[in-house]
Amino acid sequence: MTRILDAAVLGAGLAGSSLAKALADKGWETLLLDRQSFPRHKVCGEFLSPESQSTLHALGINESIAGLGHREIERIRIIFENGAEIELSLPGKAWGLSRYALDSALHIAAMQAGARLQTGATVTAVHKADNGYIIHAKQGGKAFTFEARAVISAMGASQRSGLPGNRSSASIKSSYIGVKSHFRGIAMEPVIELYFFRGGYLGLCPIEGGLVNASALLEHETAVHEGKTILAILNGVAKRNPKLSEKLMHAVPVIGSQAAVAPVYLNRKPLAWDQLPLLGDAMTMIPPLCGDGMSMALRSAAICAPLADSYLRGSLSQADWQHTYSKEINLEFKRPLRWGSLLQWLFETPALSRWLPDAARLAPNVAQGLVHATRLKPFRQ
Numbered sequence: 001m002t003r004i005l006d007a008a009v010l011g012a013g014l015a016g017s018s019l020a021k022a023l024a025d026k027g028w029e030t031l032l033l034d035r036q037s038f039p040r041h042k043v044c045g046e047f048l049s050p051e052s053q054s055t056l057h058a059l060g061i062n063e064s065i066a067g068l069g070h071r072e073i074e075r076i077r078i079i080f081e082n083g084a085e086i087e088l089s090l091p092g093k094a095w096g097l098s099r100y101a102l103d104s105a106l107h108i109a110a111m112q113a114g115a116r117l118q119t120g121a122t123v124t125a126v127h128k129a130d131n132g133y134i135i136h137a138k139q140g141g142k143a144f145t146f147e148a149r150a151v152i153s154a155m156g157a158s159q160r161s162g163l164p165g166n167r168s169s170a171s172i173k174s175s176y177i178g179v180k181s182h183f184r185g186i187a188m189e190p191v192i193e194l195y196f197f198r199g200g201y202l203g204l205c206p207i208e209g210g211l212v213n214a215s216a217l218l219e220h221e222t223a224v225h226e227g228k229t230i231l232a233i234l235n236g237v238a239k240r241n242p243k244l245s246e247k248l249m250h251a252v253p254v255i256g257s258q259a260a261v262a263p264v265y266l267n268r269k270p271l272a273w274d275q276l277p278l279l280g281d282a283m284t285m286i287p288p289l290c291g292d293g294m295s296m297a298l299r300s301a302a303i304c305a306p307l308a309d310s311y312l313r314g315s316l317s318q319a320d321w322q323h324t325y326s327k328e329i330n331l332e333f334k335r336p337l338r339w340g341s342l343l344q345w346l347f348e349t350p351a352l353s354r355w356l357p358d359a360a361r362l363a364p365n366v367a368q369g370l371v372h373a374t375r376l377k378p379f380r381q
């Protein structure tokens with residue numbers, strides 16, 4: 001007879017790794033599965049918002065990542081194509097830390113708690129079975145299956161059809177392309193800088209080792225127009241904002257740190273449960289411009305963990321798990337997602353974005369309040 005695992009967590013990004021750690025901490029036999037090999041570079045601004053801290057603490061992973069050499073960030077500076085700037089202070093210290101270091105540290109934390117990590121394994125299907133679920137996966141061209149009593153999907157925003165969390169692209173409006181690279185030779189204050197230009201924006205975030213992460217979210221045509229390689233695209237879009245072009249003048253790319261992702265769909269409504277509980281980007285994606293996607297991924301894991309634990313103990317039915325998880329996700333995420341979409345729209349609409357610097361100068365509290373509204377409240381257990 002095949003042994004049935006307690007829990008399978010599909011996707012070993014931030015949401016999946018932190019949930020796997022939380023379940024292993026409770027003593028559940030947990031398998032964490034990912035199609036990629038790690039460490040790896042991932043398209044992300046690498047800005048871990050101040051609001052992430054309470055969730056990292058609740059998940060018991062703040063110490064695992066506090067020693068990775070993050071850079072502290074105190075302010076956010078927005079620089080428009082015409083040179084106008086807005087600067088806002090953050091409600092606390094944010095961290096600049098690469099996903100290369102962060103995701104691997106979370107894997108180690110999950111494994112130290114007792115979870116098993118299997119990388120290079122792609123999940124192809126999940127089916128309901130008598131005692132839980134059968135998971136079908138492929139590794140090195142070989143198919144395999146295993147069973148688990150509980151399965152949680154944290155497979156990120158780009159879901160293949162047939163798997164839980166997939167939403168037909170026809171139902172989602174606009175799509176973007178994300179690219180990133182690390183650079184040396186860029187002087188940065190403890191500030192995250194967002195440069196806007198026609199067709200997208202690019203963020204510069206200081207990270208560990210004196211490096212700077214440059215990540216851009218671009219309209220499809222902009223990326224295609226600027227070039228065929230990630231560095232060509234980044235160099236091309238930099239010319240669209242004179243201050244960005246100047247900032248990157250002496251920048252030297254770190255070989256091997258380039259990554260791209262497409263399509264990136266924004267404005268997906270939160271979907272907390274689709275046959276299985278969904279975490280992080282699999283559930284929804286706040287516009288990256290808000291810099292809070294990682295915080296949301298961590299928060300969804302922190303909300304899901306005690307419910308999954310109660311379900312595995314037999315003190316919560318699956319229907320009640322689904323009901324409570326969906327309700328809590330809606331309560332926590334509705335407001336930031338709504339304001340995040342508004343912010344994205346303001347910056348995307350040229351006629352409005354032209355007035356934003358003046359509006360922010362005239363009403364700095366409103367600008368600060370708008371950014372604040374896109375953020376999660378501190379996590380309370």
Ligand SMILES: Cc1cc2nc3c(=O)[nH]c(=O)nc-3n(C[C@H](O)[C@H](O)[C@H](O)COP(=O)(O)OP(=O)(O)OC[C@H]3O[C@@H](n4cnc5c(N)ncnc54)[C@H](O)[C@@H]3O)c2cc1C
Nearest residue numbers: 011013014015035045046047123155156178280281293294
């Ligand atoms: C351009 C850009 C900039 C951003 N900047 C920021 C920022 O500065 N700050 C911030 O907080 N957020 C930012 N975000 C958002 C942030 O990166 C995400 O919200 C976060 O990565 C979500 O984590 P996750 O664990 O849900 O998903 P992911 O980190 O994407 O993890 C999902 C995992 O699932 C695996 N997977 C997928 N399919 C399968 C399968 N079939 N089988 C097995 N494994 C599978 C993938 O390999 C991946 O490792 C940005 C996003 C973009 C696009």
